[in-house]
Amino acid sequence: MASAFFLLILFLAACLYDTGECLFLIYFPDFARQLINEWGFLLAYLDYATWLPIIVVVALWITLLGLAITGSTWQVPLLKRLARRPRVVQLSFVPNSFILAIVPLTTVLALHATSLTRTSGFGASVYFLFDEGISVPRWGFALGLYRITLQAQQNWGKGCTVLDRLTRDTLHEARRTGRW
Secondary structure, three states: HHHHHHHHHHHHHHHHHHHHHHHHHHHHHHHHHHHHHHHHHHHHHHHHHHHHHHHHHHHHHHHHHHHHHOOOOOOHHHHHHOOOHHHHHHHHHHHHHHHHHHEEEEOOOOHHHHOOOEOOOOOEEEEEEEOOOOOOOOHHHHHHHHHHHHHHHHHHOOEEEEEEEEHHHHHHHHHHHHHO
8 A cells, every 4th residue: 555655646746747847838938948949858868767766666566566466474664664654554545545446436437438429420419539649548538528428418319429530531520410
């Protein structure tokens, strides 16, 4: 639990960093351009530096998983000290329980959202067309558009929503038969 807690803290820190970086680029585009022009060659090294803690935590997690599978009772020294503190154990229990509850819930919602959409078809009322260049799976788009899909189904009935790749044919079909 303690190693998973560290992974969650690292994930939260990465999310906060990415959010700050996006806000900085949006609110200060000229300054960001100047920084990129002057220090852009260091960006690759910054990527390597951000991957290093992730690789360390994943290696630690795999090691602990291997120890648990083999039945070992050996404890990692740092985690042994942390596990003695009840506050750390309690604090790591909450996010671990939350993640363990969120994963099956997200899976069920993604399956339901995907089942509400079809990949192609003539005469649909609502079309969601996505670019394959973005590395999001189809179920991710379906999950993101879940509320809109439910509303479309309520308005125009079952099977009224198409979620498909953006091509010339699907765009023409969507413009021809979709509702505006």
